[in-house]
Amino acid sequence: MSDNRSRKRAPRRDDDAPRPTVNPRRIAFDAIRAVTADNAYANIVLPRMINETGHTGRDAGLITELTYGTLRSLGTLERILAAASGRDVRELQQDLLDALCLGAYQLLYMRIPAHAAVATTVSLVKAAVSPRVSGLANAVLRKVAAKDLDQWCEDLATGDRLHDLSLRHAHPEWIAREFEAVLGPEELAPALAADNVAPPVHLCAKPGRITKGDLSRETRGGLHGQYSPYAVYLPGGDPGRIRAVATGLAHVQDEGSQLVAVALAEAPLEGPDAAWVDLCAGPGGKTGLLGALAAERGARLDAVEVQPHRAELVAKAAKGLPVTVHTGDGRLFGEPGSADRVLVDAPCSGLGALRRRPEARWRKQRSDLDALVPLQRELLAAGLRLARKGGLVAYVTCSPVLDETSEAVESVLKAGGAELVRPDWLLDRVPDSARGDFVQLWPHRHGTDAMFMALLRKTGNR
Numbered sequence: 001m002s003d004n005r006s007r008k009r010a011p012r013r014d015d016d017a018p019r020p021t022v023n024p025r026r027i028a029f030d031a032i033r034a035v036t037a038d039n040a041y042a043n044i045v046l047p048r049m050i051n052e053t054g055h056t057g058r059d060a061g062l063i064t065e066l067t068y069g070t071l072r073s074l075g076t077l078e079r080i081l082a083a084a085s086g087r088d089v090r091e092l093q094q095d096l097l098d099a100l101c102l103g104a105y106q107l108l109y110m111r112i113p114a115h116a117a118v119a120t121t122v123s124l125v126k127a128a129v130s131p132r133v134s135g136l137a138n139a140v141l142r143k144v145a146a147k148d149l150d151q152w153c154e155d156l157a158t159g160d161r162l163h164d165l166s167l168r169h170a171h172p173e174w175i176a177r178e179f180e181a182v183l184g185p186e187e188l189a190p191a192l193a194a195d196n197v198a199p200p201v202h203l204c205a206k207p208g209r210i211t212k213g214d215l216s217r218e219t220r221g222g223l224h225g226q227y228s229p230y231a232v233y234l235p236g237g238d239p240g241r242i243r244a245v246a247t248g249l250a251h252v253q254d255e256g257s258q259l260v261a262v263a264l265a266e267a268p269l270e271g272p273d274a275a276w277v278d279l280c281a282g283p284g285g286k287t288g289l290l291g292a293l294a295a296e297r298g299a300r301l302d303a304v305e306v307q308p309h310r311a312e313l314v315a316k317a318a319k320g321l322p323v324t325v326h327t328g329d330g331r332l333f334g335e336p337g338s339a340d341r342v343l344v345d346a347p348c349s350g351l352g353a354l355r356r357r358p359e360a361r362w363r364k365q366r367s368d369l370d371a372l373v374p375l376q377r378e379l380l381a382a383g384l385r386l387a388r389k390g391g392l393v394a395y396v397t398c399s400p401v402l403d404e405t406s407e408a409v410e411s412v413l414k415a416g417g418a419e420l421v422r423p424d425w426l427l428d429r430v431p432d433s434a435r436g437d438f439v440q441l442w443p444h445r446h447g448t449d450a451m452f453m454a455l456l457r458k459t460g461n462r
């Protein structure tokens with residue numbers, strides 16, 4: 001018997017679990033294909049693929065970086081690939097283009113040696129696309145590798161500031177223009193750059209259910225949130241494995257989302273304060289927090305959601321809380337003048353949460369706003385109708401776009417019967433969050449999604 005065979009085997013990492021056999025780059029490629037060919041969402045398909053193929057730890061991290069990074073940078077990668085190949089990349093078959101983007105991402109954004117990035121991508125093309133195009137892939141990627149990202153961006157710059165910043169930070173130009181209209185030119189680059197950094201997971205300790213201290217201990221050292229009295233930052237790992245999350249005492253929720261919900265609950269209100277409404281509730285993050293606050297105050301919350309499957313999620317989030325879930329159109333809900341506090345967390349472009357959905361920026365179009373903007377205004381008007389005289393309405397979007405935010409509020413205010421109120425609770429605790437009397441949070445300033453909030457008080461009877 002040889003020495004090798006007589007030596008005891010080192011215990012395996014996870015007992016009997018088989019070692020993953022699918023190559024991480026192949027999984028990243030398959031996930032990118034699912035997004036580009038089947039319109040899948042990376043944050044849904046990728047965790048499933050990683051799980052099914054048994055990758056953990058550093059491998060899982062590499063697969064996530066390859067997939068999310070490539071998808072976030074698609075527009076810029078395609079521009080560089082077009083220049084390197086001297087052709088319109090839309091003429092290439094989509095699976096080849098996806099593989100080239102994955103290879104170019106490794107060359108330009110990761111510290112993977114060029115020879116390894118080119119060789120692994122060419123092998124991937126042979127196996128997953130066609131051996132016939134592997135020579136083309138090799139030639140194009142070698143050209144990409146000849147320059148770094150800064151040099152490519154310099155070569156492709158036109159001198160138009162918005163164009164050049166959009167290219168450097170991988171955003172469609174129209175989105176950069178919308179951000180600049182709110183922020184001005186100075187802060188545009190940091191705002192775009194912040195969208196390319198994966199956000200940490202924020203947890204919300206439901207008030208009256210678990211304290212921040214206990215939740216932090218359960219997460220093994222999660223820091224308390226900077227601004228929200230209920231936020232704990234998850235230091236790492238799967239939030240579903242935290243007992244408080246699994247049992248509904250806490251939930252995953254961006255700190256900015258927590259802040260706007262609490263700001264509505266904390267705003268001073270004269271008169272009765274027992275009837276609260278969440279008019280656009282799905283999937284129920286803010287319902288869970290507002291419902292817990294309502295329980296502490298002896299109030300009740302009606303949560304309205306138009307999509308039945310999202311209403312089911314709201315019911316789950318509100319379990320054990322004084323919340324009634326209604327499936328229906330918020331524009332038609334309830335008795336006028338019956339509510340003390342109303343949240344209108346309107347469906348929006350979601351441009352304030354681009355950090356979370358890597359492919360989203362390339363799928364969205366300015367024309368998406370054509371249908372959203374009138375709906376947002378109708379929902380805000382419905383929220384005001386529902387409020388009693390003196391009652392409060394918070395209008396919230398996860399977008400900083402002017403059309404969806406201050407302009408929506410100003411247009412509804414023109415009809416009369418309501419006034420703008422300064423949400424002092426939030427503005428006083430979060431530096432640089434005021435835009436006039438509105439709240440505008442930003443990833444690069446606050447580490448939260450770019451949530452917008454306006455607080456209105458109903459002054460009329462109708």
Ligand SMILES: C[S@@+](CC[C@H](N)C(=O)[O-])C[C@H]1O[C@@H](n2cnc3c(N)ncnc32)[C@H](O)[C@@H]1O
Pocket residue numbers: 257279280281282283284285286287304305306307310328329330331345346347348398
């Ligand atoms: C921005 S999301 C709300 C997020 C939610 N408040 C949370 O914190 O989890 C907007 C929601 O409004 C719903 N919605 C869209 N149109 C609606 C309508 N007319 N009435 C009620 N809900 C509507 C969408 O289906 C979506 O679930």
